Amino acid sequence: MISVTGQSNPLPMSPYLNRIKPWVSVICTSFNQEAYVEQGLQSVVDQHYPNVELIVIDNGSSDQSAKRIERFVQKHPAVRFIKNPTNRGLNQAFNQGLALASGRYVIDLAADDVLLPNRIARQADLFEQLAGPYAVVFSNAAYVDELGNQTALHYAVDAEGRARFKVPSGDVFKNVLESHFICTPTMMMRRDVLNELGGYDETLSFEDFDFWVRSSRLYHYAYLDEVLTQKRRLPNSMQAQVIMPGNQLLSSSLTVCYKAFDRCNHPAEYKALAGRVRQFIRKAFYAEQFDLALEFGQLLQRMDSPGALTSLILSLSRFHLPVNKLYRRYLKWNHPHQPAYQPAKLV
Known part of the structure; x- marks a missing residue:
């Protein structure tokens, strides 16, 4: 070689x-x-x-x-x-x-x-x-x-x-x-x-x-x-695509979340996955993939109670509100030039 x-x-x-x-x-x-x-x-x-x-x-x-x-x-x-x-x-x-x-x-x-x-x-x-x-x-x-x-x-x-x-x-x-x-x-x-x-x-x-x-x-x-x-x-990166209606990234994420669920062994791991699923529920809602948001919700309920905010988003998902354009305007206004990853707390 x-x-x-x-x-x-x-x-x-x-x-x-x-x-x-x-x-x-x-x-x-x-x-x-x-x-x-x-x-x-x-x-x-x-x-x-x-x-x-x-x-x-x-x-x-x-x-x-x-x-x-x-x-x-x-x-x-x-x-x-x-x-x-x-x-x-x-x-x-x-x-x-x-x-x-x-x-x-x-x-x-x-x-x-x-x-x-x-x-x-x-x-x-x-x-x-x-x-x-x-x-x-x-x-x-x-x-x-x-x-x-x-x-x-x-x-x-x-x-x-x-x-x-x-x-x-x-x-x-x-x-x-x-x-x-x-x-x-x-x-x-x-x-x-x-x-x-x-x-x-x-x-x-x-x-x-x-x-x-x-x-x-x-x-x-x-x-x-x-x-x-x-x-x-x-502009056409995967990070940008995930907020677009009809993208396939979120449905793939649901599949991976089920794989993760099957591999969790401890309460702390289920809690971590539940937090990630809540994020995907919001992303699916803003991408107007409302049925998918509800499917994420079903997985979440197998690990934890949704909480007030997530319950509200899941309830709103049933009304198919046109939220995507407004959300993309918000992201454009919210300046993105910052470190891509920020920990919840310094350790």
Whole structure:
């Protein structure tokens, strides 16, 4: 296998040391990202790490993404490229790449995101030092806009660049039920764990929440306190889609919540999941998916009483009120440039 980074070092022991470093497979999925895909791929090639496999899947793009990837592959023939004639969905596209991957560790890279040069080296080194059942190493991230300007950090940092609060690490199952505290593109995952879980669930519209629920019940996560990824926020991002009427993300979330319910073992875990379900009830209501809000309500009642506010939202859901446009205006007015994740309290 030939590394896409083409690393070379004149030190006498370097060839041997490089050979014993674990291979890392980067699986990049692209759909209509012609403006960013070459930068994302170049960030993999520019990694300060010797053993990197790059697999790219264009998922039926209708713009010039595939042509730009082909041009990139001509310059870097070690890259493996799959061109899907139609969009098979993010999860199936990733699983196509996973079936070809050979690395001990895997990174799921969206075509509009960027790996900073030390990303793979720092995470792979930490993985090799960990003892115990660790499946994921994740890090902090910088959010950037269409032009690459930084708008926020996922975790707010102090003057030394460290997270201002303790980020969950180790057994994080309850934490992933409580909130979306991990910035998804910062994860490096063990390939054998992904294979054990059967890859991403192809029946769902997104991957992260489901993967967290299934893997964190069995394995630990480690946080590396550095900004190692640039996550691009675009107007058509998944975060924006979840508030739109008719989106499939919320129905997938209900499926994952039932998976989580089946995996809860303690009252604290059920309580954490109940809080998350209340959030989804509000999101479904504002997206005018009223029947889905009521289905979330049925799950909630199996764990906890809804409470006054949630009961009100569930009651209003039966009237199918046109609330979506008003809610989107509110979000536009409520300035979003702040850390993406804020803990309920400092710990």
